[in-house]
Amino acid sequence: MDLSLLATLRAKNPIVFNIANFVTVQDVANSLNSIGASPIMSAEPQEAEAMVQIAGAVCLNMGTLTTAQVTQMQAVGQLANLHHKPVILDPVAVGAIPYRQQVAQDLLQTVKVDIIRGNAGEIAALAGIDWQARGIDAGSGQADLVQIAQACAVKQRCVVILSGPTDVITDGQQVIQVKNGTPLFQLHVGSGDMLSAMVAAFAAICPDQLLAAAQMACLTFAGTGELVASQMTANRPATFAIELIDKLSLVTAEELENVSRVSSGK
Numbered sequence: 001m002d003l004s005l006l007a008t009l010r011a012k013n014p015i016v017f018n019i020a021n022f023v024t025v026q027d028v029a030n031s032l033n034s035i036g037a038s039p040i041m042s043a044e045p046q047e048a049e050a051m052v053q054i055a056g057a058v059c060l061n062m063g064t065l066t067t068a069q070v071t072q073m074q075a076v077g078q079l080a081n082l083h084h085k086p087v088i089l090d091p092v093a094v095g096a097i098p099y100r101q102q103v104a105q106d107l108l109q110t111v112k113v114d115i116i117r118g119n120a121g122e123i124a125a126l127a128g129i130d131w132q133a134r135g136i137d138a139g140s141g142q143a144d145l146v147q148i149a150q151a152c153a154v155k156q157r158c159v160v161i162l163s164g165p166t167d168v169i170t171d172g173q174q175v176i177q178v179k180n181g182t183p184l185f186q187l188h189v190g191s192g193d194m195l196s197a198m199v200a201a202f203a204a205i206c207p208d209q210l211l212a213a214a215q216m217a218c219l220t221f222a223g224t225g226e227l228v229a230s231q232m233t234a235n236r237p238a239t240f241a242i243e244l245i246d247k248l249s250l251v252t253a254e255e256l257e258n259v260s261r262v263s264s265g266k
Ligand SMILES: Nc1ncnc2c1ncn2[C@@H]1O[C@H](COP(=O)(O)OP(=O)(O)O)[C@@H](O)[C@H]1O
Pocket: 118, 119, 120, 136, 137, 138, 162, 163, 164, 165, 166, 167, 180, 181, 182, 183, 184, 185, 186, 190, 191, 192, 193, 195, 218, 221, 222
């Protein structure tokens, strides 16, 4: 675990270009700002190339698709490939809505996606494994989460983060598990979107070490949430979200190291 990536991120202040959903866009912008990255959002095709050029990474979030946005995601993803900027895909609800499965498959055919970050229902869908996804939530199923993540990584030829109580990170071979977090994340809509953007921020500063970037993003986000939850006396989802964004600006590598529960293997 390279905890120095947190200081690097804060020193470099990478720009993250997000095609965000309209539900959680503010949380995504503020969580990126708090950790020390610089968010930018745009829906305008005419400025797509300039946005990609100034960005260190691109995060494509499928949360509230429109036909125009799908076209924009294709264009932005291809421009990011051209300019060698990491592409992170958040396939929101892809396991629950067949149209989204089609959109995701088309995107994955035409854009080289570097990291897919989704919950179990989303990653199972992209792995072609049977699972009962439920709307934006993970849903339920019998399959092993590590096997789902590995199958998705092999099938889609990229790094995969299957998030949940344990975040499973894999390139298909190496498997890293981040066991930090708090159930309060599930009570706040946008937790996953914030994590995907955080992954893009870390990928921007080490585009050649995507597993390390993914690992540090997961520890930073889940570990910070865990630190916040440990100070709370009752389940207050809205308070949690505000304190999470505050704490992202204050959290230290030492605090994350102390709270870290990470394992890795093949
Ligand atoms: N039950 C849980 N316990 C601990 N952490 C969780 C739990 N559920 C989700 N998380 C954390 O919440 C964040 C968002 O993940 P997740 O809820 O899987 O995404 P999504 O909102 O897209 O479904 C991740 O950092 C994950 O580690």
